Amino acid sequence: MERTTLITGASGFLGAHVVAAAVARSQAEGTLAEPLGPLVVGQCRGSALLAPRFCSPREAAQWIEADLLSDAGGLLERVRPTEIVHCAALSRAAACEADPPGANALNAEVPAQLAAWAQEHGARFIHVSTDQVFGAEDAPDGGFDEDSSPGPVSEYGRSKLAGERAVLEAMPSATVARLPLLYGNSAGRGLGASDSILEQVERGERPRLFVDEWRTPLEVSCAGAALVELLDFDAPGVVHLAGPDRVSRHRFGVAVLQSMGLSRDEAEAELVPTHQAELDAGAPRPRDVSLNASRALAALASDLPGVSVGLARVH
Numbered sequence: 001m002e003r004t005t006l007i008t009g010a011s012g013f014l015g016a017h018v019v020a021a022a023v024a025r026s027q028a029e030g031t032l033a034e035p036l037g038p039l040v041v042g043q044c045r046g047s048a049l050l051a052p053r054f055c056s057p058r059e060a061a062q063w064i065e066a067d068l069l070s071d072a073g074g075l076l077e078r079v080r081p082t083e084i085v086h087c088a089a090l091s092r093a094a095a096c097e098a099d100p101p102g103a104n105a106l107n108a109e110v111p112a113q114l115a116a117w118a119q120e121h122g123a124r125f126i127h128v129s130t131d132q133v134f135g136a137e138d139a140p141d142g143g144f145d146e147d148s149s150p151g152p153v154s155e156y157g158r159s160k161l162a163g164e165r166a167v168l169e170a171m172p173s174a175t176v177a178r179l180p181l182l183y184g185n186s187a188g189r190g191l192g193a194s195d196s197i198l199e200q201v202e203r204g205e206r207p208r209l210f211v212d213e214w215r216t217p218l219e220v221s222c223a224g225a226a227l228v229e230l231l232d233f234d235a236p237g238v239v240h241l242a243g244p245d246r247v248s249r250h251r252f253g254v255a256v257l258q259s260m261g262l263s264r265d266e267a268e269a270e271l272v273p274t275h276q277a278e279l280d281a282g283a284p285r286p287r288d289v290s291l292n293a294s295r296a297l298a299a300l301a302s303d304l305p306g307v308s309v310g311l312a313r314v315h
């Protein structure tokens with residue numbers, strides 16, 4: 001059977017890396033008898049010009065434009081994927097807070113629609129979710145594991161949790177992969193936790209970073225590789241993919257600048273240590289949504305490195 005891997009949100013920060021990882025897997029799976037592994041198709045809402053930067057060669061993936069709010073069904077019928085990694089989302093917390101119905105439509109209703117199609121057509125389905133389904137309570141020592149009870153504090157977290165539940169109801173064999181704060185190469189777009197800091201510093205600003213907000217960050221290309229590896233797993237239900245280090249946003253910012261060659265003192269001088277209560281971020285922010293990824297680590301070959309190793313790979 002011809003295999004086709006559809007990655008939604010392929011123009012996004014994570015999606016572009018998932019496409020690159022899927023292309024690498026497809027090329028690695030090629031044999032003399034069947035030179036091509038799965039066809040990789042990246043869905044973009046608008047221009048896909050930036051997304052292919054991580055693909056080598058660019059033409060190794062196909063690109064298709066579609067708005068998932070109006071044309072998810074049409075996209076699926078055009079592509080007829082045998083496997084899907086669903087990355088597209090309304091991912092900015094402030095935008096979700098300003099428009100809860102819009103957040104629910106993209107983050108819950110669309111995933112449910114895709115999962116129902118996958119269930120009906122026997123396609124593998126990986127749904128990308130977030131650590132922000134937690135937050136009502138701080139993470140325990142070692143982080144939240146897959147059995148921990150979610151409790152979001154924002155519309156973003158609530159809509160993503162609704163999406164998880166809708167996906168698993170429509171397709172119990174789907175995998176819901178919860179990711180932490182992602183950092184790494186955004187192709188000069190200032191996306192993600194590290195490039196956003198670097199962009200601000202380059203503009204001459206001093207980023208305000210929280211000293212009382214903790215995450216277990218993961219380098220984005222490693223997240224992409226792990227998601228693609230999950231395609232070959234029979235892994236129904238929730239899985240946590242995260243790095244091993246629990247760091248504050250401020251400590252993470254210092255590490256980002258140190259990875260660019262600054263001393264610790266120089267890095268700290270570029271940043272403004274800030275408490276959550278001092279800054280209105282447009283949405284309630286959880287304090288500590290650290291994830292425990294030990295189950296994934298035990299099962300996957302993909303690396304889920306800590307902050308210093310991950311940053312060293314990027315810079």
Ligand SMILES: NC(=O)c1ccc[n+]([C@@H]2O[C@H](COP(=O)([O-])OP(=O)(O)OC[C@H]3O[C@@H](n4cnc5c(N)ncnc54)[C@H](OP(=O)(O)O)[C@@H]3O)[C@@H](O)[C@H]2O)c1
Nearest residue numbers: 009011012013014045067068088089091130179180181182
């Ligand atoms: N970044 C993180 O730190 C992080 C952490 C945990 C979980 N996640 C999850 O990872 C996934 C990807 O996040 P990201 O950071 O890559 O977000 P992103 O950079 O904002 O990308 C979101 C993608 O969704 C697409 N999209 C938005 N609305 C759409 C619509 N109506 N139809 C079709 N496509 C649409 C965007 O297309 P346009 O380019 O056209 O806007 C973009 O490709 C999300 O599920 C998010 O919840 C991210």
